[in-house]
Amino acid sequence: MSTETPTFGEDTVAEAKELIARYPQSRSALLPLLHLVQSVQGFVSQEGIAFCAQQLGLSEAEVSAVATFYTMYKRKPCGEHLVSVCTNTLCAAMGGDAIYKKLQDHLGSEGAPLGHEEVAGTPGEPGSIMLEHAECLAACDLAPVLQVNYEYFDNQSEQSAVELVDALRRGDKPAPTRGAPLSDFKTVERRLAGLLPTDDDEFWSDVDGPSQAVETLRGAQLAADRGWTAPAAPEDVPLPEVEAK
Numbered sequence: 001m002s003t004e005t006p007t008f009g010e011d012t013v014a015e016a017k018e019l020i021a022r023y024p025q026s027r028s029a030l031l032p033l034l035h036l037v038q039s040v041q042g043f044v045s046q047e048g049i050a051f052c053a054q055q056l057g058l059s060e061a062e063v064s065a066v067a068t069f070y071t072m073y074k075r076k077p078c079g080e081h082l083v084s085v086c087t088n089t090l091c092a093a094m095g096g097d098a099i100y101k102k103l104q105d106h107l108g109s110e111g112a113p114l115g116h117e118e119v120a121g122t123p124g125e126p127g128s129i130m131l132e133h134a135e136c137l138a139a140c141d142l143a144p145v146l147q148v149n150y151e152y153f154d155n156q157s158e159q160s161a162v163e164l165v166d167a168l169r170r171g172d173k174p175a176p177t178r179g180a181p182l183s184d185f186k187t188v189e190r191r192l193a194g195l196l197p198t199d200d201d202e203f204w205s206d207v208d209g210p211s212q213a214v215e216t217l218r219g220a221q222l223a224a225d226r227g228w229t230a231p232a233a234p235e236d237v238p239l240p241e242v243e244a245k
C-alpha cells in the first residue's frame with residue numbers, strides 16, 4: 001500500500017463536499033472546485049482534473065473542457081503572486097502595453113523577456129511571480145490598471161509597476177488601491193472557491209477595504225448635483241412575462 005500523502009487529503013475532500021452541498025445539482029460546483037484545486041496546488045493539474053471529476057461524477061474530458069476555457073484556471077504552476085496587466089484597448093492606449101513590455105523585460109532573465117503565463121522565480125516559492133496580459137479588467141476609468149491576485153492597482157505607470165513587482169519579490173505586500181489586503185494566489189483561490197475566513201478580524205479586513213473609486217462615481221455624482229434623471233420608460237410598453245421560479 002502506498003504511504004504517499006495524497007495531494008487532495010481529507011480536509012480538501014470535506015471542503016469539496018461542503019461546496020457541492022451548496023448547489024441543487026452537484027455539477028454546478030465545478031467552477032468552485034477548480035478554484036479549490038488551485039488553492040491546494042497553485043494550478044489545475046491533471047490530478048486536479050481527476051479529483052473534480054471524481055467528486056462530481058463527471059468525466060475528465062468534461063472537467064478539462066471547462067478548465068481550459070476560462071483563463072483564471074492555470075494549467076501551469078503559478079507563482080506566489082499572479083500579476084495581470086490589462087492590455088485591452090483603453091489601458092493599452094493609456095500605457096498598459098508599455099507597462100506589460102516593461103515588466104516582461106524586468107522579470108525576464110539573461111536578456112529573454114518573460115512570456116505570458118511564465119513565472120519569474122520558482123513557482124509557488126516566496127517572491128515568485130506569474131505574469132500575464134489580461135483583457136479588460138473592468139476598471140477603464142482608472143486606466144492603466146493591473147491586478148495582483150485579482151486586487152486592483154489603479155492608474156499605474158511603468159515605474160510604479162516595476163516598484164510593485166520588486167516589492168512582491170522582496171516579500172512585501174503593498175496595499176492595493178481598492179479591495180482586500182494583498183495575500184497570495186493560493187489564499188485568494190480559497191476565497192474564489194467560496195471558502196471565507198473563519199476568523200472575524202480577517203473576514204472584516206477582507207470586506208472592509210476601499211471599494212468604488214471617486215472616478216467611477218463621478219457621472220452619478222454630477223447627475224445628482226445637477227438634478228439630472230433618466231427619462232421615464234413609456235407606460236404603454238408591456239413588460240415581458242417572467243417565468244415563476
Ligand code: FES
Nearest residue numbers: 086091137139140
Ligand atoms: S481596458 Fe483596461 S480595464 Fe478596461
